[in-house]
Amino acid sequence: xxxxxxxxxxxxxxxxxxxxxxxxxxxxxxxxxxxxxxxxxxxxxxxxxxxxxxxxxxxxxxxxxxxxxxxxxxxxxxxxxxxxxxxxxxxxxxxxxxxxxxxxxxxxxxxxxxxxxxxxxxxxxxxxxxxxxxxxxxxxxxxxxxxxxxxxxxxxxxxxxxxxxxxxxxxxxxxxxxxxxxxxxxxxxxxxxxxxxxxxxxxxxxxxxxxxxxxxxxxxxxxxxxxxxxxxxxxxxxxxxxxxxxxxxxxxxxxxxxxxxxxxxxxxxxxxxxxxxxxxxxxxxxxxxxxxxxxxxxxxxxxxxxxxxxxxxxxxxxxxxxxxxxxxxxxxxxxxxxxxxx
Numbered sequence: 001x002x003x004x005x006x007x008x009x010x011x012x013x014x015x016x017x018x019x020x021x022x023x024x025x026x027x028x029x030x031x032x033x034x035x036x037x038x039x040x041x042x043x044x045x046x047x048x049x050x051x052x053x054x055x056x057x058x059x060x061x062x063x064x065x066x067x068x069x070x071x072x073x074x075x076x077x078x079x080x081x082x083x084x085x086x087x088x089x090x091x092x093x094x095x096x097x098x099x100x101x102x103x104x105x106x107x108x109x110x111x112x113x114x115x116x117x118x119x120x121x122x123x124x125x126x127x128x129x130x131x132x133x134x135x136x137x138x139x140x141x142x143x144x145x146x147x148x149x150x151x152x153x154x155x156x157x158x159x160x161x162x163x164x165x166x167x168x169x170x171x172x173x174x175x176x177x178x179x180x181x182x183x184x185x186x187x188x189x190x191x192x193x194x195x196x197x198x199x200x201x202x203x204x205x206x207x208x209x210x211x212x213x214x215x216x217x218x219x220x221x222x223x224x225x226x227x228x229x230x231x232x233x234x235x236x237x238x239x240x241x242x243x244x245x246x247x248x249x250x251x252x253x254x255x256x257x258x259x260x261x262x263x264x265x266x267x268x269x270x271x272x273x274x275x276x277x278x279x280x281x282x283x284x285x286x287x288x289x290x291x292x293x294x295x296x297x298x299x300x301x302x303x304x305x306x307x308x309x310x311x312x313x314x315x316x317x318x319x320x321x322x323x324x325x326x327x328x329x330x331x332x333x334x335x336x337x338x339x340x341x342x
Contacts, residue, residue, distance in 0.1 A: 020300045024287075025317065025334040030324055031068065034075075036061075037329040039320030040307045041068075044090045047312045049146075051078070051088035051097055052331055061115045065099045067146065068331075078148035083108035084136060087163050091192070092170040098143050098154065100162030105138035135160040135185065141175060141194075154194035160185070166192065167213040174200065174220055176209035187211050187222055189239065200241055207232075210257060213239070214264040221247075221267060223256045232256045234269060236290060247290055254281070257307045261338070262314045265291060268298070270306040285319060287339050296339040303327060310336070 021028075032038040032054065041052035048070055053063035056077070065079035065088045079085045083102035090097045102108055122128055139162045143152045155161035157179040164175035171192055178185045180199070185207040187200040201208045203226045211222040220239060223232040227249070234247040234255045247267075248255045252275035258267045267288050272281035285298040285308045299305040303322035310317060314336070321332045 017300045021298065024296070024298050024337050024339060026337070028332060028334045031318075031331040031333055032075075033330065035328075035330070038066075038331055039329050040087065041318050041320070041331045042089050042309055043311050043318065045092050045094045045312055049090070049094075050318065050331070051090060051099075053086055053088065059112060061112055061119070065097075065101075076147075078144060078146070079103070080148075080151070083111075083138070084134070086139075087165070089165045091166055092168060094146075096143055096145055096150075098141055098164050098166070098173065100139045100141050100164065102136045102138040102140075104140065104153075105136070108138070135178060137182075141173070154190070155197075163209050163211065165212050168215055168217055172213070174211040174213060176207075176211065180204075185209060187220065187237075189220075200237065200239075201244070202241075208235075212258070212260055214260050215262055216264045219243075219264065221258045221260060223258065227251055230254075231274065234258050234267075247288065247293070259309045261310065265289065266338070268308045268310070268317065270308065285317070289341055292341070294341065304329070 035054040036057055038052055038054035041050045043050055050068040050070060052066055054066050055063055062084040063086060064077055064081055065085045066075050067078050068075050079099060079101060080103040083105055085099050085101045088097055088099040137159050139160045140153055141155045141161050141164045143154055144150055159178045161175060161177045164173045166173055172189050173192055174187060174189050176185055177188050184204045187208050188197050189200050190197040206224060206226040208222055208224045211220050213220055218239060219236050221236050224235055225232050227233055228251040231251050232254050236247060237244040253271055254274050255269060255271045258269040260267055267290060269286055270283050271286050272283040274281050283304040283306050285305050287296040287298055301323040305319060305321045308317050308319040316333055317336045318333050320329055322329050324330055
């Protein structure tokens with residue numbers, strides 16, 4: 001129903017979608033175009049660069065990492081180009097970045113054919129696959145210079161290591177790993193050089209991922225399906241593992257991709273109603289006061305508005321959207337006016 005409503009709004013004269021969104025989002029513009037799909041972007045500390053994942057037009061059907069110069073629009077690939085990558089994130093110094101990659105998988109290239117076969121089946125049947133994240137056991141976290149040189153492996157435990165991000169002081173990385181067992185996707189914190197790994201969450205048998213340190217360095221926000229498989233809810237936990245708290249509690253909805261606002265008291269995130277198995281969920285961006293739980297919807301376009309992040313000055317939002325003319329997943333940017341708390 002929500003998806004149908006969004007389609008209706010988008011078709012109205014003057015676009016009611018724009019009217020609804022303009023209270024908090026203005027000057028919307030699409031940043032990426034020359035990719036099959038692109039998304040999950042993060043700003044450099046000075047706001048001049050964006051690291052993001054995208055699928056190039058060519059042999060490899062999986063995401064690689066790219067850096068975009070915001071002023072000039074110039075883009076360059078900074079990952080090896082083989083296998084899969086995800087979750088690029090700049091170090092606070094602005095001189096390096098981390099990302100997860102499966103390029104060391106000796107059979108990485110062999111997986112391309114299987115993915116292309118699935119896409120051809122989708123094209124012929126006109127039925128889209130249900131989205132499922134692949135916890136590739138060959139995924140590890142790597143560090144590199146801004147031009148992609150100086151590649152250094154930071155994790156080497158068997159299994160999936162990915163979804164990493166730095167603390168504001170650059171001393172630590174929080175990430176997701178199943179190093180304690182294939183079905184135990186827990187959060188861990190390690191030093192920025194990959195040493196001194198310690199477990200943060202303890203919820204075995206489910207997924208805990210997408211973590212980010214709060215700007216003040218005291219908390220980590222993340223998503224987990226511990227209440228209902230694949231139905232993610234949002235959580236916050238102190239960096240010492242105490243004080244874990246659920247921020248959402250509606251098993252009919254999926255909540256994910258939380259990201260902190262500058263005051264460490266508000267977040268932006270993605271959510272969709274999954275209560276009707278016959279309806280296509282419409283993902284939108286929301287704002288939340290984590291103390292009161294008050295939520296404000298920010299986007300109303302049909303399709304998917306996901307993975308929002310703030311610019312370093314918190315005046316803009318960067319996110320992944322299918323709102324463009326060709327409905328492909330691409331990066332979008334907008335000026336942001338925060339909702340007012342009551």
